[in-house]
Amino acid sequence: MTPNAAAEHPLLERDAELRALQAGIATALAGRGGALLVEGAAGIGKTRLLDVAAARATERGMRVLTARAGPLERDYAFGLVRMLLEPALPRSDPDRRTRLLDGAARWAAPVLDGAGAGAPTNTAATLHGLYWLVSALTEERPLLLVADDLHWADVASLRALVYLLRRAAELPLLLVLATRPAEPGAGADLLQELAADPLTGALHPGPLSHAATQRLVRAVLGEPEPAFTEACHEVAAGNPLLLGALLRSLHTTGVTPVESATDAVRERAPAIVAMFVLPRLRHLPAPAAAIARALAVLGSGAALRHVAAVARLDPDRAAAAVDRLTAAELLAADPPLRFAHPLLAQAVLEHIPAGERHAAHRCAARELASDAAPAEAVAAHLLLTEPLRDDWVVARLRDAARVALRKGAPQAAVTYLERALGEPPSPQVRAEVLFELGSTQTRLGPTQGLARLAEAHELTTDPDARARIALRLGRGLETAWELPRALEVLQQAVLEADTASGVDPDVRLLLEAEFIGLARSRPASRTAALDRLRQLTPQARPDSVAGCMLLATAAVETLQVEGRADEAVAQARQALTAITRLSSGSFTTGVLYLAGPVLAAAGELDAALRGADAAVADARERVARIELGAALSWRAEMSRRCGALLDAEADARLAQDMAREFAVPYPHRLLLGFLLSALVERGELETAERELLELEVDRNHVHLLAGMGRLRLAQGRPAEALEQLLAAGRRLARRGWTHPGLVPWETDAALACHRLGRLKQARELADAALVRARHYAAPVATGIALRTAGLVHGLLDALWEAVDVLEGTAARLEHAHTLVELGAALRRAGHRVDSREPLRTGLDLAHRCGATVLADQATEELLASGARPRRPLRTGAEALSPSERRVARLAAEGRSNREIAQALFVTTKTVEVHLSACYRKLGIASRGELPAALDRT
Structure with a gap:
C-alpha cells in the first residue's frame, strides 16, 4: 500500500468530537449561537476535524467561511478576521457589499479594505462593526466560521472573536476554532477568554490508542509484529501526524514491520517531522529546496512570482520545483500554495541559517511592496529582519502603523513603530516616528506614550511641529493626572507660539484653550489664565x-x-x-x-x-x-x-455597563456622584451604598462628595453628610465656582445641620444660599434655597414663594419636593384642608418623576391630613427596568429594533425581548403606543 493510504484513512477514535460538531451545527441551525474550541498538540488531527465540520455544515445549507492563521500574521491587525469575512463580500457584487456594510457594520470596512487612508478608527467601533457584519450575514443564512491555528492569530482578531462570541447566543452562528494548548504570546489571555465563555464547548482530541496505531501501521507497511507496533506507538506517542511522518519515512527506506526493525523506528524518534522533510529535500533538485525555503519564509498562500523571486529562480523553474515538492508530498496538491501541514513549514524554516532567513525576509518585503501588497503584509517580514538603519524600512513600517490605526488596532501600530524606531531612522525622521509612536501609545492607556512624546518634543525644532507635539503631550499628561507637568508643557508651548512664526492658527488657539482650561483650575495660575481668557473670548x-x-x-x-x-x-x-x-x-x-x-x-x-x-x-x-x-x-x-429619574438611572447604568465591559476610563467618581442622587430619590439606599463600596478610586470629587452627602442624609447620618457637603463646598471655592446652581451643596448642608440640632448654622447656610441665588438670579437655585429657608426657619411664606418660583422651571423634581414640604408644613400648622392640594399635586409630580421616597412621604402626609389618597401602583413605566426603559425610549423615538440594538451595543433579539416586556408592563399592544405610555409617568 502507498504512503497516501495513511493520509486517506478515515478519522480514527474521534467519535465524541464528531458528535459534538454535529450537535453544534444543529444548534446553530436552530438559531442559537456558540463555539467549539478544538485544542490539542500539533499533528493531533485538529485540522481534519475542522474540515469535517465545514463539510457537514455545507451539506446542511450553512454558509462556511474559513481561515488559517500563520506565524507571519501575528502582527497583522485583524488579519485572521479579514481572511474569514472578506470572501463573503465580493467586490463583484457592490450592491450586496453596500447592503451588508450598512449601518453600524460600516465600521468593519477598514478591516476588509485594508486601506491606510482616512482617520484612525477606535477599536470599539471596529469590533462593533464586525459584529453587525456577521449579524447581517447570518440574516441571509446560518453561518459557520472556521479558524485554524488560532495560537498564531493576531491579537485584534482574537479580541474580535471574543466580542462576537459574547453576542452570539441569539444568532444562527457557530464558531469552530482550533489551537494548540498553552502557547505563549500576547493573545494567550484572549484565548483563555474564548475557552472560558459559557457558549464555548471544548474538544480535546487525544492520542491514538495502540489499536489505532496498529491499524495505521498495517495500512502503510503491512501486517506488523507486536514489538514493531509498540515501538511506533511509543515514538509517535499516538500523534497521527508524527505517526504518519514516521511510517512514510520507514516506507521510503524499505523498512518492514518486524521486531528486528524496531531500532530503525527509534532512530527516527528525534524530530520525526524534520527527519521526514529534510532528507526528502536533500534528494530533490536544488531549485525544489530553494522553493521550499522561500515558501516557508513567505507563508501559506504566497504567490508563485514572490516565491520565485525570494528563491532567485525564474518562474518556469519555480513552477517545476513546486511540482516536484507536491509529488514528494511536502506541498498540498490543491491551491493555494502551501505546505501539506504547518509542521512541515516549521521544520524547513527552523533549518534555514539566520543570515539567509534575514535576507529572504528583506527580499520578500521588497517584492511585496513593489507589487502594491498591503502595508502590513510587507511589515510582517520587516519585523523579522535585523536593523540596518534603512529609511525605506522605516517608511514601510510607518505605512503599516497608519493602516493598523485606520482599522482600530493601536497595539499593532505600536509594534510597527517600535520596530521602526529600532531600525533606527535617520535623525531628521526620528522625531516624527517618536511622535507617531507616543501618540499611538496614548490610545492604549493614560500613562503610555508620554516619554516618547516628550523625547519627540525635545528633538523637534520646527515651531508648528513643536506646538502639535506639545498639545498632544499636554493632553496625555492631563489624562494621566500629571497636572503640574501638563500645565508646564502647555504654558511653555503657549509662550513659544506667541513669539514664533509659522504655527498654524488653529493649533495655536487649541493650545490656548487647553492651557486656560487647566490653568484656571489651579490657584497659582488661575489669574493668568483668566486674563488670557478675557483677551481671547472676543475672538x-x-x-x-x-x-x-x-x-x-x-x-x-x-x-x-x-x-x-x-x-x-x-x-x-x-x-x-x-x-x-x-x-x-x-x-x-x-x-x-x-x-x-x-x-x-x-x-x-x-x-x-x-x-x-x-x-x-x-x-x-x-x-x-x-x-x-x-x-x-x-x-x-x-x-x-x-x-426624569427612570431615564437618569437607565443612562447611568448603561454608562456603568460599558465601563465594566470595555474598561472605559471616564471618571467613575463623576458618574457615581450622579447615580447616587438618583438612587436616593428612588429609595434604593442599599444599592447606593453597595455602589459606593465598590468604587476603587478615591472619593475626592465634588459631584461624588455632594452625592454622598445626600445619601448620608437619607440614611439618617447627618454628621457624615455635613462633612461631605462642606468638603464639596471647599473644592468649589478653590475652583472659583461660586454660582449656587452648579452644585447646591449649601442647602443640603443646612438640612444636615438642622437634623443635628445646629439651628443657627442651618439658618446661616440657608440664608447665605438664598442671598447668593437671588444675586445670581438663578431660578432653580432660588427655589431650592427658599424651600430650605422655609424649613429651617419654619416660614410658610418662603415655601409658598418657592412653589411659585419652581413652577415656572423645568425642575419638576424640585417642584415636587417643594409642594410636598409646603403641604406637610401646612398640615403641621393645623391647616389640614389647605395642605391637601399641594400634597396631591406633589404626589402626582413625584409619581411622574419616579421619586418613590417623595411619593411615599406625600401619601403619608395626605393620610395624616384626613384625605384618602389612592396609592399609586408600581406598574406602568415605573415598573420598567433601566434596560427596558432605554429600549422603550429609543423605540418611542421611531428607531427600528436593529437601530436600537446598534445604539445600545446589544443584540436584536435582546431588543425584542425587552420590548415584549415593555408592552406587557405598560399594558399596550404596539410600538405606536409607546410615547404616550412613557409620558404618563
Whole structure:
C-alpha cells in the first residue's frame, strides 16, 4: 500500500468530537449561537476535524467561511478576521457589499479594505462593526466560521472573536476554532477568554490508542509484529501526524514491520517531522529546496512570482520545483500554495541559517511592496529582519502603523513603530516616528506614550511641529493626572507660539484653550489664565473646536459674575450647538462638561438636556465608547434635575455597563456622584451604598462628595453628610465656582445641620444660599434655597414663594419636593384642608418623576391630613427596568429594533425581548403606543 493510504484513512477514535460538531451545527441551525474550541498538540488531527465540520455544515445549507492563521500574521491587525469575512463580500457584487456594510457594520470596512487612508478608527467601533457584519450575514443564512491555528492569530482578531462570541447566543452562528494548548504570546489571555465563555464547548482530541496505531501501521507497511507496533506507538506517542511522518519515512527506506526493525523506528524518534522533510529535500533538485525555503519564509498562500523571486529562480523553474515538492508530498496538491501541514513549514524554516532567513525576509518585503501588497503584509517580514538603519524600512513600517490605526488596532501600530524606531531612522525622521509612536501609545492607556512624546518634543525644532507635539503631550499628561507637568508643557508651548512664526492658527488657539482650561483650575495660575481668557473670548468663534472650547470655558467663568447669566447661557448654547457639527471627536463631551452645567445652573434645564442628547447621539454615531459613557453620565444628571429619574438611572447604568465591559476610563467618581442622587430619590439606599463600596478610586470629587452627602442624609447620618457637603463646598471655592446652581451643596448642608440640632448654622447656610441665588438670579437655585429657608426657619411664606418660583422651571423634581414640604408644613400648622392640594399635586409630580421616597412621604402626609389618597401602583413605566426603559425610549423615538440594538451595543433579539416586556408592563399592544405610555409617568 502507498504512503497516501495513511493520509486517506478515515478519522480514527474521534467519535465524541464528531458528535459534538454535529450537535453544534444543529444548534446553530436552530438559531442559537456558540463555539467549539478544538485544542490539542500539533499533528493531533485538529485540522481534519475542522474540515469535517465545514463539510457537514455545507451539506446542511450553512454558509462556511474559513481561515488559517500563520506565524507571519501575528502582527497583522485583524488579519485572521479579514481572511474569514472578506470572501463573503465580493467586490463583484457592490450592491450586496453596500447592503451588508450598512449601518453600524460600516465600521468593519477598514478591516476588509485594508486601506491606510482616512482617520484612525477606535477599536470599539471596529469590533462593533464586525459584529453587525456577521449579524447581517447570518440574516441571509446560518453561518459557520472556521479558524485554524488560532495560537498564531493576531491579537485584534482574537479580541474580535471574543466580542462576537459574547453576542452570539441569539444568532444562527457557530464558531469552530482550533489551537494548540498553552502557547505563549500576547493573545494567550484572549484565548483563555474564548475557552472560558459559557457558549464555548471544548474538544480535546487525544492520542491514538495502540489499536489505532496498529491499524495505521498495517495500512502503510503491512501486517506488523507486536514489538514493531509498540515501538511506533511509543515514538509517535499516538500523534497521527508524527505517526504518519514516521511510517512514510520507514516506507521510503524499505523498512518492514518486524521486531528486528524496531531500532530503525527509534532512530527516527528525534524530530520525526524534520527527519521526514529534510532528507526528502536533500534528494530533490536544488531549485525544489530553494522553493521550499522561500515558501516557508513567505507563508501559506504566497504567490508563485514572490516565491520565485525570494528563491532567485525564474518562474518556469519555480513552477517545476513546486511540482516536484507536491509529488514528494511536502506541498498540498490543491491551491493555494502551501505546505501539506504547518509542521512541515516549521521544520524547513527552523533549518534555514539566520543570515539567509534575514535576507529572504528583506527580499520578500521588497517584492511585496513593489507589487502594491498591503502595508502590513510587507511589515510582517520587516519585523523579522535585523536593523540596518534603512529609511525605506522605516517608511514601510510607518505605512503599516497608519493602516493598523485606520482599522482600530493601536497595539499593532505600536509594534510597527517600535520596530521602526529600532531600525533606527535617520535623525531628521526620528522625531516624527517618536511622535507617531507616543501618540499611538496614548490610545492604549493614560500613562503610555508620554516619554516618547516628550523625547519627540525635545528633538523637534520646527515651531508648528513643536506646538502639535506639545498639545498632544499636554493632553496625555492631563489624562494621566500629571497636572503640574501638563500645565508646564502647555504654558511653555503657549509662550513659544506667541513669539514664533509659522504655527498654524488653529493649533495655536487649541493650545490656548487647553492651557486656560487647566490653568484656571489651579490657584497659582488661575489669574493668568483668566486674563488670557478675557483677551481671547472676543475672538472665539463657534466654527472651530478651539473656539467652542473657549466659549464653553468662558461661559463657566462668566456665570460666576452676578448679572451676566444671560451672556453665559448664550456662550454655552453657541458652544454646544456648534461642537456636534464639527466632527470633533472627544471634544463634544469636553464642551458638554463645561456648557451643560452652565445651562442647568441658569435654569435652562431643557437646553442642557438637549445638549446632552446631541453629545450622546454624536458619540453613538462614532461608536466612541469613552465619549459615549461620559455623555450618558451627564445626560443622567440633566435628566435627574429635570425629574426624569427612570431615564437618569437607565443612562447611568448603561454608562456603568460599558465601563465594566470595555474598561472605559471616564471618571467613575463623576458618574457615581450622579447615580447616587438618583438612587436616593428612588429609595434604593442599599444599592447606593453597595455602589459606593465598590468604587476603587478615591472619593475626592465634588459631584461624588455632594452625592454622598445626600445619601448620608437619607440614611439618617447627618454628621457624615455635613462633612461631605462642606468638603464639596471647599473644592468649589478653590475652583472659583461660586454660582449656587452648579452644585447646591449649601442647602443640603443646612438640612444636615438642622437634623443635628445646629439651628443657627442651618439658618446661616440657608440664608447665605438664598442671598447668593437671588444675586445670581438663578431660578432653580432660588427655589431650592427658599424651600430650605422655609424649613429651617419654619416660614410658610418662603415655601409658598418657592412653589411659585419652581413652577415656572423645568425642575419638576424640585417642584415636587417643594409642594410636598409646603403641604406637610401646612398640615403641621393645623391647616389640614389647605395642605391637601399641594400634597396631591406633589404626589402626582413625584409619581411622574419616579421619586418613590417623595411619593411615599406625600401619601403619608395626605393620610395624616384626613384625605384618602389612592396609592399609586408600581406598574406602568415605573415598573420598567433601566434596560427596558432605554429600549422603550429609543423605540418611542421611531428607531427600528436593529437601530436600537446598534445604539445600545446589544443584540436584536435582546431588543425584542425587552420590548415584549415593555408592552406587557405598560399594558399596550404596539410600538405606536409607546410615547404616550412613557409620558404618563
